[in-house]
Amino acid sequence: MDTEKKRIGLFGGSFNPPHNGHVAAAQYAFRSLKLDMLLVIPTSLPPHKDLAKGSPSSAHRYRMTELAFEGMENVEVLDIELRRSGRSYTADTLKEIRRIYPLAEIFLIVGADMFLTIQDWYRPDEIFRTCTICALCRQRGQLAELLEHRDFLAGKFGADCIVLENREVEVSSTEVRKAIMSNGNTDLIPDKVMEYIRENRLYGCKGSDGRTGGSDVKPFPEHIDLSDPNLLDQFRQTDLYRKAISYVDPGRRAHVDGCIIEAVRLSNRWGEDPAKAAVAALLHDVTKSLGREEQLKLFEKYGIIPRTADTLAFGPLHAITGAEFARENFGVDGEIESAIRYHTTGRAGMSKLEMIIYLADYIEPTRSFDGVKEVRDFAYQCLELAMLTALSNTII
Structure with missing residues (x-):
């Protein structure tokens, strides 16, 4: 003080x-x-x-x-x-x-x-x-x-x-962002900031190796019909899906697919953007295959300040690193990043999209543990009640 x-x-x-x-x-x-x-x-x-x-x-x-x-x-x-x-x-x-x-x-x-x-x-x-x-x-x-x-x-x-x-x-x-993407430089920002952008290949700026940062993959393919029951089959044919799923262990891919379907269903039920929900669900476990040491290396890379509550348990680490990884490599917006960040722990004042991704991860069709049916039913009646029940059932 x-x-x-x-x-x-x-x-x-x-x-x-x-x-x-x-x-x-x-x-x-x-x-x-x-x-x-x-x-x-x-x-x-x-x-x-x-x-x-x-x-x-x-x-x-x-x-x-x-x-x-x-x-x-x-x-x-x-x-x-x-x-x-x-x-x-x-x-x-x-x-x-x-x-x-x-x-x-x-x-x-x-x-x-x-x-x-x-x-x-x-x-x-x-x-x-x-x-x-x-x-x-x-x-x-x-x-x-x-x-x-x-x-x-x-x-x-x-x-x-x-x-x-x-x-x-x-x-x-x-x-300024347009100038950086078009010319790789601009005199509208301080020199040290421009050097940092170039060094880290931000805003599509090319590094010394001629490569750009971020992703060339669009956030969501416009031709996908989100009301089509064959949504997943269409989605699997996109570059976005192929790139994202390559980071997921084969044994976990059925779970990710289930999350995509459940997130779209919940979005349609509650008036949320199903495209954002599908992308967040696809990427929610994008760094889950990494071990603890690799997770902590990503903490260092992204400048994440470890907190006691975050680092005591291994489980939530992939949500924290996954959110940063998704923004850097897939160009997701802040809402999707936040939904990935809180899909394991939740938080006070969750947005509708955050609740949908948390619940899709919890209730997707391959889940069969005790209590999941009750949460699954609540999810289509009241998101807040479903969240309260799921959190009450969860011990991290």
Whole structure:
């Protein structure tokens, strides 16, 4: 706990990748707000949108963010949202920062689009009570709209808001990713970040051997009819299936096939995207054949920080490494990555897709242990009840 009264700025984002616009905005806010410290916080899964397909792992984004901001004094990159996993909520982050810095004056730095929707965020009253909102205006024509919204938030919520005209560098992360994929280079990101991207072959960038990272396999073949009873036969003919199943021990492939079918059925029952469910089910055990030492090597490769709860038991390791492996090698999005990550342990506040993959793994047709029929029945009546029953039956 820090008992000094400081002016602390919070600057969050997916940083996918961190670029010169991020750095310039942070420097401008630091000067304008006369901050004592700036905390840069990469998000795990943003609540308002998914990460772009083929995005690097959270460990890679964290390291790139460190490299982008390492030259700035009194700036610290924190992994508190990445360690939390699941969706990243600003209210939770502010609560944690307030615990560490109880006397600090906290400034939440956001872009114009985020500022205009902040009243719709998770627990907005807590956000407004905890900090001052600082909106960065990059377009001259938008200033009046932001000032009007500042007054609206003050009147309705009692929010303290500041609007700053940021004339620094306007850069789009989407355009940066396109430039890297097209040219293998861009001057829109710090040199050290570009070197890291090239070294790790991120965003389709070629390494010294001329190969790109990630996968050339599409996340899901568009021609597959997900309502067809012969779905699995069609799926087996795709490059995606062939590549993924090659990582699975032959004796486990029937289980994976069963998970695919069950996940699609559950998705159709509960209005979830069956394509995402099929891909998550296909990849949920992609690293399960690896031994403990190999699993821990992947922990090191992906920069995963081992926790006592995760490493005491061997069973959950493949879910943790499998999620990172699937993102790196198959370009899955954050929702699929998270469904793979929690398919053995579950977690508080699970998404519908996460519950579907957990249950598909538990109840797929080859399963025949005591209690599975009850969970199988519940899964098509109430997902939450099925989860509660399955977790009650499971001892890790």
